[in-house]
Amino acid sequence: MSGRTSDTMNWHALEADVAMEQLKSRPEGLTPEEVQERLKEYGPNSLPAPLKKSALMRFLSQLHNVLIYLLLVAAVVTAFLGEWVDTGVILGVVIINTFIGFIQEGKAEKALDAIRNMLSPQALVLRDGKQLQVAADTLVPGDVVILQSGDKVPADVRIFRARDLRIDEAMLTGESVPAEKYTTAVPEDAPIGDRKGMAYSGTLVTYGQARGVVSGTGVATEIGRINAMLTEVEAITTPLLRKMDHFGRILTMAILLLAAFSFTIGLLFQGYNLVENLLAAVSLAVAAIPEGLPAIMTITLALGVQRMARRNSIIRQLPAVETLGSVTVICSDKTGTLTRNEMTVTTIATADGLIEVDGVGYQPVGNFHRNGERIEADTDTLLRHLCRVGLLCNDSVLSQSENEWTIQGDPTEGALITLALKAGMDRRQEQGKYPRDDSIPFESDHRFMATLHHDHNGKGFAFVKGAPERLLEMCEQQRTQDGSNVSLEKAYWQECIQQIASQGQRTLALACKPMPAQQTELSFDDVQSGLVLLGMVGIIDPPRTEAIEGIRQCLSAGIRVKMITGDHALTARAIGKELGIGDGTTALTGSELETMDDEELMRRIDEVDIFARSSPEHKLRLVKALQSQGNIVAMTGDGVNDAPALKRADVGVAMGIKGTEVSKEASKMVLADDNFASIVAAVKEGRTIYDNLKKAILFILPTNGGQAGAILVAILLGMAAMPITPVQILWVNMVTAVTLALVLAFDPSERNVMNRPPRDPGEPILSPFLIWRIAFVSLILVIGSLSMFQWGLDNKHMSLESARSAAINGLVVGQIFYLFSVRRIIDTSFSPLAFTGNIYAWIAIGVVIVLQGLFTYFPPMQQLFGTGPLDLTAWLRIIWIGVAIFLVVEVEKFVWRRRLCRGDQCEQP
Numbered sequence: 001m002s003g004r005t006s007d008t009m010n011w012h013a014l015e016a017d018v019a020m021e022q023l024k025s026r027p028e029g030l031t032p033e034e035v036q037e038r039l040k041e042y043g044p045n046s047l048p049a050p051l052k053k054s055a056l057m058r059f060l061s062q063l064h065n066v067l068i069y070l071l072l073v074a075a076v077v078t079a080f081l082g083e084w085v086d087t088g089v090i091l092g093v094v095i096i097n098t099f100i101g102f103i104q105e106g107k108a109e110k111a112l113d114a115i116r117n118m119l120s121p122q123a124l125v126l127r128d129g130k131q132l133q134v135a136a137d138t139l140v141p142g143d144v145v146i147l148q149s150g151d152k153v154p155a156d157v158r159i160f161r162a163r164d165l166r167i168d169e170a171m172l173t174g175e176s177v178p179a180e181k182y183t184t185a186v187p188e189d190a191p192i193g194d195r196k197g198m199a200y201s202g203t204l205v206t207y208g209q210a211r212g213v214v215s216g217t218g219v220a221t222e223i224g225r226i227n228a229m230l231t232e233v234e235a236i237t238t239p240l241l242r243k244m245d246h247f248g249r250i251l252t253m254a255i256l257l258l259a260a261f262s263f264t265i266g267l268l269f270q271g272y273n274l275v276e277n278l279l280a281a282v283s284l285a286v287a288a289i290p291e292g293l294p295a296i297m298t299i300t301l302a303l304g305v306q307r308m309a310r311r312n313s314i315i316r317q318l319p320a321v322e323t324l325g326s327v328t329v330i331c332s333d334k335t336g337t338l339t340r341n342e343m344t345v346t347t348i349a350t351a352d353g354l355i356e357v358d359g360v361g362y363q364p365v366g367n368f369h370r371n372g373e374r375i376e377a378d379t380d381t382l383l384r385h386l387c388r389v390g391l392l393c394n395d396s397v398l399s400q401s402e403n404e405w406t407i408q409g410d411p412t413e414g415a416l417i418t419l420a421l422k423a424g425m426d427r428r429q430e431q432g433k434y435p436r437d438d439s440i441p442f443e444s445d446h447r448f449m450a451t452l453h454h455d456h457n458g459k460g461f462a463f464v465k466g467a468p469e470r471l472l473e474m475c476e477q478q479r480t481q482d483g484s485n486v487s488l489e490k491a492y493w494q495e496c497i498q499q500i501a502s503q504g505q506r507t508l509a510l511a512c513k514p515m516p517a518q519q520t521e522l523s524f525d526d527v528q529s530g531l532v533l534l535g536m537v538g539i540i541d542p543p544r545t546e547a548i549e550g551i552r553q554c555l556s557a558g559i560r561v562k563m564i565t566g567d568h569a570l571t572a573r574a575i576g577k578e579l580g581i582g583d584g585t586t587a588l589t590g591s592e593l594e595t596m597d598d599e600e601l602m603r604r605i606d607e608v609d610i611f612a613r614s615s616p617e618h619k620l621r622l623v624k625a626l627q628s629q630g631n632i633v634a635m636t637g638d639g640v641n642d643a644p645a646l647k648r649a650d651v652g653v654a655m656g657i658k659g660t661e662v663s664k665e666a667s668k669m670v671l672a673d674d675n676f677a678s679i680v681a682a683v684k685e686g687r688t689i690y691d692n693l694k695k696a697i698l699f700i701l702p703t704n705g706g707q708a709g710a711i712l713v714a715i716l717l718g719m720a721a722m723p724i725t726p727v728q729i730l731w732v733n734m735v736t737a738v739t740l741a742l743v744l745a746f747d748p749s750e751r752n753v754m755n756r757p758p759r760d761p762g763e764p765i766l767s768p769f770l771i772w773r774i775a776f777v778s779l780i781l782v783i784g785s786l787s788m789f790q791w792g793l794d795n796k797h798m799s800l801e802s803a804r805s806a807a808i809n810g811l812v813v814g815q816i817f818y819l820f821s822v823r824r825i826i827d828t829s830f831s832p833l834a835f836t837g838n839i840y841a842w843i844a845i846g847v848v849i850v851l852q853g854l855f856t857y858f859p860p861m862q863q864l865f866g867t868g869p870l871d872l873t874a875w876l877r878i879i880w881i882g883v884a885i886f887l888v889v890e891v892e893k894f895v896w897r898r899r900l901c902r903g904d905q906c907e908q909p
């Protein structure tokens with residue numbers, strides 16, 4: 001338990017400065033020493049970990065499973081019959097199974113916890129006057145935090161400065177409309193929803209900016225008091241696992257019916273006595289239950305999710321893993337996801353024509369040219385003023401460490417700082433000459449940013465930068481080379497935009513406006529009109545090479561990629577062409593989209609892959625339109641306003657680096673590196689996990705089918721002895737099958753995994769193909785093991801025990817060969833890769849060979865399991881059976897491939 005106990009304080013009722021005083025803090029924040037001291041005193045700003053099931057409860061919950069109940073009944077029946085060894089072994093199996101389930105569930109949970117920790121929230125604080133990004137759990141009472149739209153409030157905060165602040169407090173108040181916040185104090189008895197001067201931990205900033213002082217951390221926050229809602233335990237499950245659970249129940253019923261059927265046949269027609277018959281029915285039931293399957297499926301899923309995390313895709317909600325494999329459309333943002341987000345200004349347009357700028361990246365080295373001739377930026381007043389606006393209407397920081405120039409903040413702004421430095425300007429000096437009084441931050445919705453400055457003579461200026469079309473609406477005049485203002489020539493500027501954008505450059509316009517000397521606050525109305533346009537810049541942002549490859553892979557995997565960007569249509573088209581999205585000629589803009597009704601959008605959406613000048617609300621319409629056409633949509637996003645679309649998409653994908661907390665909260669997956677290629681890797685992994693789950697089922701169920709079938713056939717044929725006894729069956733199910741099946745959880749992707757169309761999400765896991773394959777392989781395993789058993793019985797030198805050894809070893813060796821077959825569901829396994837692609841296969845086989853040796857030859861094991869030794873001829877026959885099983889399945893695969901594949905493209909059976 002941690003945090004300050006501040007129950008006695010009604011922070012909302014205190015004036016902000018009084019609260020600040022009480023908390024012994026200052027507007028510029030605490031010093032690092034004070035933070036350390038307070039951290040010791042109040043503890044970290046975190047809530048106690050959600051209550052987990054106790055170890056004992058987790059252990060016991062493993063027993064709560066129909067299949068285990070059936071085993072317990074089998075134990076009672078064998079005990080009743082006096083077959084104590086069988087009873088002991090069955091109970092042993094129940095205990096081992098419970099342990100394995102318990103350990104694996106624990107491991108899977110740990111893996112997922114580790115992944116969740118990768119998403120720990122951050123907070124922006126002021127300490128000693130410096131702005132710092134820190135882990136939210138290091139906040140202490142008295143810390144000054146900065147809140148911006150998109151943030152999750154990191155602690156309870158008394159606000160002392162607010163600008164258009166709106167906070168979504170639904171989690172505390174149930175109120176779905178975001179509450180407006182100010183700095184005012186309210187009466188002591190005001191309910192939470194009315195406490196205008198407070199921002200509460202865990203709520204979401206949907207608009208505006210603010211500063212506040214932390215009044216409570218950890219359990220002393222409002223949310224800490226209602227901790228109950230955080231203590232739910234999230235079960236490790238997905239629709240597929242739930243379906244399998246359901247399948248387990250149906251299977252159990254079927255097994256019971258089958259056992260009853262064989263019991264009746266044995267008693268009425270074959271003349272077995274009651275004890276023999278009961279034992280046979282128990283064997284049949286035990287044989288048919290896939291004891292190890294649930295554990296294998298859970299571990300396959302957990303391992304897959306871990307692999308995804310290593311490839312920078314962090315899954316927040318497990319069902320997304322399966323949905324990823326079915327995705328048919330990926331809608332991606334452009335900047336930073338498809339492009340590198342390393343921006344450089346290369347073109348400038350002023351009223352006097354175009355200027356080219358040299359240099360790459362953020363390094364401020366480069367010259368200016370007009371018509372091929374170098375110009376000196378120091379003497380060009382218009383150029384200098386344009387650069388000044390770019391430099392001062394700017395919240396980012398450019399810094400140099402070891403010859404590398406990096407930017408903190410928005411790359412578009414970084415490009416403008418570099419540009420100003422190339423023009424020989426000094427940021428400190430400019431900031432000194434034109435100190436900033438106020439600002440309107442950039443938002444994708446209004447597409448501009450504005451700042452208010454005063455020079456030393458008291459003259460006021462508004463500096464504005466933003467999307468050119470937007471600024472053209474706000475400007476009335478343009479600045480000429482000689483410094484005078486003349487009326488705006490819109491047509492000229494439109495042409496400039498066309499020219500810059502058609503080269504794939506991002507366009508941005510810069511403008512200014514004189515302001516009254518006494519004005520210290522800037523409002524929207526101040527800059528809506530009367531601006532003077534200084535010029536425009538063209539910024540390049542090269543595509544990511546790995547995104548080009550990713551898009552190519554998507555296309556061959558039957559997935560459409562749509563690019564959604566705030567950029568100009570021409571820029572978007574040109575970049576889309578480089579990336580391989582769209583045909584280079586079609587793009588739909590946000591304003592065109594707004595004029596369409598839903599039906600028209602649905603009609604057009606298939607033809608268009610590029611959506612330009614679009615804002616977050618358009619994303620929601622696009623997702624809906626795509627979904628209504630039956631698509632499974634993955635959508636990326638980073639801003640607050642992207643949240644509805646992210647939530648609505650089948651797989652919402654938030655950006656880990658530049659994404660807001662709100663967008664992460666709304667998403668099922670977070671990209672640690674903001675890179676489009678990671679989405680493609682996640683889709684591939686999602687398909688692989690699904691394949692591996694399928695392979696585990698395809699591997700384990702025929703083992704059960706083979707054994708149950710062998711017993712059933714033996715009963716139907718009225719054989720004198722059963723080919724396999726219950727304890728032997730349990731050995732096969734629990735030891736060899738599980739050891740071998742675990743290999744499949746580590747299986748790498750199949751060769752054609754990204755060459756086939758997406759999986760239909762409605763498709764049942766046990767498709768007719770899978771049922772066929774399970775029945776087919778079961779049948780050959782029945783034939784293999786029964787023929788070995790019969791051969792043993794016919795062989796005068798062999799005991800019944802040895803004949804059973806032969807049957808079981810036939811089955812296990814058959815499984816070993818089948819393991820290589822099943823690694824490729826319909827692809828041929830006649831390839832070196834099928835044998836070398838997964839090193840765990842050989843380790844597992846080594847383990848199984850040693851275990852089978854002990855099972856067959858080690859006297860105590862012989863005693864326990866009722867087995868006998870085998871000679872070389874028997875082994876040769878067994879190996880031959882294994883090879884035969886492998887070959888028969890390969891022939892079956894060949895037949896399927898002829899039906900389903902065209903070249904490299906195979907439909908999923």
Ligand code: ATP
Pocket residue numbers: 333334335336410412413442443444447448449465466467468506507508509564565566567568
């Ligand atoms: P994405 O492709 O990821 O959706 P984007 O960067 O293309 O994002 P926005 O960020 O919405 O889209 O930018 C849209 C336009 O707004 C840009 O083309 C540019 O003209 C302008 N712009 C971008 N960043 C800023 C900024 N920091 N200040 C002012 N204007 C900006």
